[in-house]
Amino acid sequence: MKEELPIAVQIAVLAIQIGVILFAARFCGVAAQKMKVPSVLGELIAGIIIGPFVLGGIGIPGLHGFENGLFPLVEGAKLPVSTPLYSLATLGSIVLLFMSGLETDLRMFFRYSVAGTIVGLGGVIFSFVFGDMLGMYMFKTAFMDPRCLFLGILCTATSVGITARILSEKKKIDSPEGTTILAAAVIDDVLGIICLAIVMGIVGVAGSGGAVDWGRIGIIAVKSVGIWLGVTAAGLIFAHRIAKFLKVFPPSGTYSILAFGFALLLAGLFEQAGLAMIVGAYVMGLSLSKTDISFAVQHQLEGISNFLVPIFFVVMGMLVDVRVFKDGDVLTWGLIYSAIAVLTKIVGCALPAYFMNFNFIGAVRIGMGMIPRGEVALIIAGIGTTTMMKVAGKDVPVIDSKLFGIAIMMTLITTLVAPPLLAAVLGVRKKGVKKDVEEEEAVNTFYELPSESVRDFVLNLMLDKFRREGFRHNELGRGDGLTHFRRDDIAFTLIRSGNTFKFESSPSEAALIRTVMYETFVEIHHAMTTLKEFAAPGGLENAVVSAETLQPGRKKDALRIDRVLSPDAVVFNLKAENTQDAIRELVNRLMQNGVLKDAELCEKDALERESIMSTSMPGGVALPHARTEGTQKLVAAIGISRKGCPVGDRNDDPTHIFVLSLCPKDATQPYLQFVAQIAGVLTNPEKIAEVMAAPDANAVRDIFIVR
Numbered sequence: 001m002k003e004e005l006p007i008a009v010q011i012a013v014l015a016i017q018i019g020v021i022l023f024a025a026r027f028c029g030v031a032a033q034k035m036k037v038p039s040v041l042g043e044l045i046a047g048i049i050i051g052p053f054v055l056g057g058i059g060i061p062g063l064h065g066f067e068n069g070l071f072p073l074v075e076g077a078k079l080p081v082s083t084p085l086y087s088l089a090t091l092g093s094i095v096l097l098f099m100s101g102l103e104t105d106l107r108m109f110f111r112y113s114v115a116g117t118i119v120g121l122g123g124v125i126f127s128f129v130f131g132d133m134l135g136m137y138m139f140k141t142a143f144m145d146p147r148c149l150f151l152g153i154l155c156t157a158t159s160v161g162i163t164a165r166i167l168s169e170k171k172k173i174d175s176p177e178g179t180t181i182l183a184a185a186v187i188d189d190v191l192g193i194i195c196l197a198i199v200m201g202i203v204g205v206a207g208s209g210g211a212v213d214w215g216r217i218g219i220i221a222v223k224s225v226g227i228w229l230g231v232t233a234a235g236l237i238f239a240h241r242i243a244k245f246l247k248v249f250p251p252s253g254t255y256s257i258l259a260f261g262f263a264l265l266l267a268g269l270f271e272q273a274g275l276a277m278i279v280g281a282y283v284m285g286l287s288l289s290k291t292d293i294s295f296a297v298q299h300q301l302e303g304i305s306n307f308l309v310p311i312f313f314v315v316m317g318m319l320v321d322v323r324v325f326k327d328g329d330v331l332t333w334g335l336i337y338s339a340i341a342v343l344t345k346i347v348g349c350a351l352p353a354y355f356m357n358f359n360f361i362g363a364v365r366i367g368m369g370m371i372p373r374g375e376v377a378l379i380i381a382g383i384g385t386t387t388m389m390k391v392a393g394k395d396v397p398v399i400d401s402k403l404f405g406i407a408i409m410m411t412l413i414t415t416l417v418a419p420p421l422l423a424a425v426l427g428v429r430k431k432g433v434k435k436d437v438e439e440e441e442a443v444n445t446f447y448e449l450p451s452e453s454v455r456d457f458v459l460n461l462m463l464d465k466f467r468r469e470g471f472r473h474n475e476l477g478r479g480d481g482l483t484h485f486r487r488d489d490i491a492f493t494l495i496r497s498g499n500t501f502k503f504e505s506s507p508s509e510a511a512l513i514r515t516v517m518y519e520t521f522v523e524i525h526h527a528m529t530t531l532k533e534f535a536a537p538g539g540l541e542n543a544v545v546s547a548e549t550l551q552p553g554r555k556k557d558a559l560r561i562d563r564v565l566s567p568d569a570v571v572f573n574l575k576a577e578n579t580q581d582a583i584r585e586l587v588n589r590l591m592q593n594g595v596l597k598d599a600e601l602c603e604k605d606a607l608e609r610e611s612i613m614s615t616s617m618p619g620g621v622a623l624p625h626a627r628t629e630g631t632q633k634l635v636a637a638i639g640i641s642r643k644g645c646p647v648g649d650r651n652d653d654p655t656h657i658f659v660l661s662l663c664p665k666d667a668t669q670p671y672l673q674f675v676a677q678i679a680g681v682l683t684n685p686e687k688i689a690e691v692m693a694a695p696d697a698n699a700v701r702d703i704f705i706v707r
Contacts, residue, residue: 005065013065014084018311020070024050025310041415043310044378044408047317052080054322071318078397079385081318085311086386090277092312093379095305097278098263101285102294115180118352120187123370124156126348128195130340131155138333146203146389146398150380153199154407155341157376158188159415177362177432179491181369184349188370193282196380197224197275203387203398227273228283231266235287243291252293256300259288276383295467316378319385320408321401330402334409341410342417345370362432365425371418373411381407443510445503447517455499462520469516561636561704564674568593569637570697578645579616579655583607583624586637586660595635602630602662616647616655621682625661625675634663634671636678638700640692657682657691678704 005013024046032042050056056071066072073080081089135141135148142148172178201224235242242262246255263284270280288294324330350367358366384399384407399407449455463473471487473494481496492505492513503513571589576582583606591599605628609615615623637660644654659678663671681687681704694700 009065010084014082016066017071017082017085018088020050021047021311021314022307025314029310036419038415040313040378041412043313044317044412047314048320048322049317050314051318051320053318053320056318079319080321081315085315088308089312089315089382092308092310092315093278093382094263094267094281095260095301095308096312097376097379098260098281098285099298099301099305101282101287102289102298103285115356116184116187118356119180119184119349119366119370120191122352123158123184123188123345123348123367124191124195126344127155127341128152130344131337134333134337134340144202146387147403149199149203150384150387150398151337151403151407153192153195154373154377154380154384154410155337155344156188156192156195157373157380158185158192158345158370159372159376172426175432176358177365177369180353180358180366184366184370192376193279194225194228196383197228197279200224200276200279200383200387201274203389224275227270227275228279231270231280232283232286235283236290239287239291243288243293246293252296253300255293256297259284259293259297260301260304278379278383289472295472312382313378316382316408319382319401319404321405324402324405327402330405331409334406335413337406338410338413341373341414342371357434358432359430359434361425361428361430365422365432368418368422368425371414371421373414377407377411381411443505443507445505445510445513445517447501449499449501452499455496455501457524458501458520459496461523462516465516465520561674561677562701564634565636565638565701565704566593567697567701569595569635570700571637571639572697574639574641574645574658576639576641576645576658579610579614579622579624579647579658580607582622582639582641582645582655582658583610583660586624586639586658587662589639590631590635590637590660590662595633596631596662598630600630602626602628604628605630606660606662614647617679617682618653619682619685619688620644620653620656621688622647622655622658623661623675623679623682624658625663625671627663627665627667627671629665631662631664634661634667634674636661636674638691640700657688 025043028042028046028049029039030042032039032045048054050071052069052071052073057069057073059068059072060066060070071081071085074082079086129152131154132143132148132152135145135151136143139145139147198221202221246258249255249258263281266280266284267277268280270283271277288297346364346367348367349370350363353366354360354363381399381404385397385404387398388395389398447458449458466473466485469487471485471490473483473485483494483496485492485494490509490512492503492509495502495504503510505513569586569589571586574582574585576585584603587596587599587603587606590596590602596602605626606624609626610624615625617623639658639660641654641656641658644656646654659682661671661675661678663674682691687703690703691700694703
């Protein structure tokens, strides 16, 4: 028997494993996005690479606890990963479905319930039946065999984030096809959750394809649907009371964690009732989606989601035994299953759509939009690996390594083929409806913002204003800069690209968007005006520098100015006639010294900063400074003007000493600390006199060095 590691070593091993998973997930996720595929696929591939069947099974000699590999196979275990790691992954799936429930728009659900239900139901029925029948053919067994049931339920899931991105790029997200796809996806999720609840309820009595007790199965099916509908109805009825109770525990960070606690409780209770935990998590999210705390809960739980959800996808990748792909049957059945998954969604969703005012091309677009599988399919596959069934008197997982490999292949293929297929049919310049519906032509409203900081400030304030107007927003395709807004019958989309906002909407909604953005800018302008008035009276000398409060830094806190300021960057006898010319002259000196990438950009940014508010100080000193992409490191230059430069329209003494500081725009260097340290020295009249009388550049530099 293998000796168990001490508890402290086990914890250390788990910590290292989680760290590796997070780095691998982030790296492969970003790489996937750059290749224009969803980050979830990158995370899944990361799990395959670092998992126990590839790199994770390679031993690391000398590292305690990793002699058999970073993610070694556990002998005799039902899963190829450790129980603590799989538990964290399960928590990730609970978070994911809880957040999905919170993002479900019930108003849209009910408004498009007829069209969405018919299209979604068609896709679910076709996918489930043909997926199950494929299992019957593969295993030569009955329809109710647990393996067949899971193949059917895996085939029903739809991931609409990818579809939403393509619809937006083609300006079709608010078209009849786009609206129907989004509504059907909501219905599809709900139907899929109900089907999973029923399947989980009957797996225990379905056996391995032998005689089936239909009466018992019927009772369990009714029980599963009854529990789901009953708890969901109760949740929706008492949602506002639950929210009111949670708000007793401010701030929002506290009650958001408690809301997640409710999701965990309900998930556990559903598992105890024989249903999947994710069903309970989704029900709790769905219940709270109609409350005024849903926005805050989503925002506050984003950090937990960003931590746990990637772990879930990577661990799902670790469960893939790549050795099974050597088996020709796995590849063959995987391709057949993928083809069935694609065709059943196209036919199952397009056929009912064709009889609901959509023509052939419109119906095909809807079918194509429902193709991608994703996170829900992976969650169901993971559940199948831990769900046991009886075979020859032994407990074996419903989804073994080969079946799991087939499921993963289907998920990857459907996710990859959907975008080009949908883009192709959307490119056909034909209307998708038989009879024109009364709709306004979509318009685009653009806002080009000056910088990233302004963009983020405007975005947060604008989202809050729309929320106060009763709108809910949903990130479609996380990290893609695509946000969908909905309230009752009003829907529009925001696409963020760099510092540009592009709203896609109808003309009537465009007026609302412009009004909200105008009020956002007015509020920002008022805030900035107030701040400028607060800072303006004394300029830099009062806002930052005071002889009474700012003295030269202590040695332990001081920066090495001599490392920033070289002797070649000290200019005696400046020729400048004003501050702007002094800045240009000092930038030119730094360029001559070879420490700048782009002198023109440095000059522009420094002058722009000076135009916002003068950096002149009492005693004839000015400290122009700026963050800029024109330099790769913190640099400085000192200029001395014997005759002095006038300070604009002010009656102050002319400026004799200029200290220009430039720092890379995104660098995490103590740039303002450097400016403050220079200012601290030059608040002393004696130091100013020493600078003016200094015989050479080294003497000037020595004055600023804290001893």
